[in-house]
Amino acid sequence: MLIVSEEVREAFAAGRPVVALESTIIAHGLPRPQNEQVARELEEAVRDEGAVPATIAVLDGRPHVGLDAKELERVANEDGIRKLGHRDLPLAIATRASGATTVSATALLAARAGIRVFATGGLGGVHRQWTVTQDESADLGLLARIKITVVCAGVKSILDVPATLQRLETLGVSVAGYRSTHFPGFYLSDSGLPVDWTLHTPAEVADVMRAQDVLGTSDTALIVAQPVPESEQLDPELHARVLADALRACDEQQVTGQAVTPFLLDHLVRHTGGASLAANLAAVRGNVRLAARIAAAWAGV
Numbered sequence: 001m002l003i004v005s006e007e008v009r010e011a012f013a014a015g016r017p018v019v020a021l022e023s024t025i026i027a028h029g030l031p032r033p034q035n036e037q038v039a040r041e042l043e044e045a046v047r048d049e050g051a052v053p054a055t056i057a058v059l060d061g062r063p064h065v066g067l068d069a070k071e072l073e074r075v076a077n078e079d080g081i082r083k084l085g086h087r088d089l090p091l092a093i094a095t096r097a098s099g100a101t102t103v104s105a106t107a108l109l110a111a112r113a114g115i116r117v118f119a120t121g122g123l124g125g126v127h128r129q130w131t132v133t134q135d136e137s138a139d140l141g142l143l144a145r146i147k148i149t150v151v152c153a154g155v156k157s158i159l160d161v162p163a164t165l166q167r168l169e170t171l172g173v174s175v176a177g178y179r180s181t182h183f184p185g186f187y188l189s190d191s192g193l194p195v196d197w198t199l200h201t202p203a204e205v206a207d208v209m210r211a212q213d214v215l216g217t218s219d220t221a222l223i224v225a226q227p228v229p230e231s232e233q234l235d236p237e238l239h240a241r242v243l244a245d246a247l248r249a250c251d252e253q254q255v256t257g258q259a260v261t262p263f264l265l266d267h268l269v270r271h272t273g274g275a276s277l278a279a280n281l282a283a284v285r286g287n288v289r290l291a292a293r294i295a296a297a298w299a300g301v
């Protein structure tokens with residue numbers, strides 16, 4: 001059922017490190033035409049660090065783990081490419097649909113393929129106004145039952161960050177800051193909230209993964225939250241101002257469901273003169289490189 005690319009199959013066979021990459025950020029999180037170039041650049045960054053990238057997406061009903069250039073191009077540019085959470089996978093497969101995978105769908109397919117390390121920008125989580133909308137990303141529930149290490153810059157700052165951290169605690173998902181005592185804020189280096197654990201090296205992260213295996217109790221994710229460097233973060237004042245506008249616009253235009261996250265991210269890009277995009281990219285780039293180093297430590301190379 002899974003189509004694993006030749007490059008990824010060879011890496012498995014040789015015991016080389018592999019890093020899963022999501023595709024929603026390409027199809028729905030970044031503007032065209034930059035998205036395709038970024039997708040390639042992220043894959044190159046993984047290779048640069050000595051690991052093999054496995055970008056994940058569903059094409060014509062077939063889940064792909066690792067995309068060739070043409071497939072990556074389709075994900076970036078094809079009109080009508082859907083956004084697939086894990087619940088959408090059986091529907092997309094049966095109806096032969098094509099779609100980009102979110103964190104939840106990517107983590108599920110990566111784990112099925114035997115990949116343990118995954119890099120992204122920011123996780124989904126509990127939205128502000130949750131009491132009214134009950135909007136909580138399916139990312140959280142899925143990470144509570146899949147053993148995968150997710151390198152991210154925290155959760156998207158458009159969310160209710162304290163509530164999301166609470167949910168992760170309730171769900172039993174392990175969370176650590178990477179060289180940080182604070183949970184990062186996606187576009188911002190610091191969400192203002194502390195983390196209970198700090199890890200300092202890829203080897204240390206791999207030790208935690210081995211401890212998960214030894215413990216063998218439940219399959220839950222390990223979130224490694226790495227802040228975007230302060231020099232590359234979005235100006236916090238600009239962030240606060242534009243985000244307030246974005247949330248208001250979302251409310252006024254009655255945007256709901258899957259459309260909320262892409263709407264807010266796009267609003268931020270357009271109203272910060274691209275500065276939010278630069279911060280987003282800086283965060284993802286750093287995460288992809290760190291994930292490759294963690295995958296290498298995990299593979300013991």
Ligand code: PSU
Nearest residue numbers: 024025029102103121122124137258261
């Ligand atoms: N991080 C980014 N850009 C994105 C996303 C994450 O930098 O577009 C995507 C991820 O795929 C995440 C999804 O899983 O947004 C969450 O969407 P929702 O809130 O609808 O669950």
Ligand code: MN
Nearest residue numbers: 135136137257
């Ligand atoms: Mn949602």
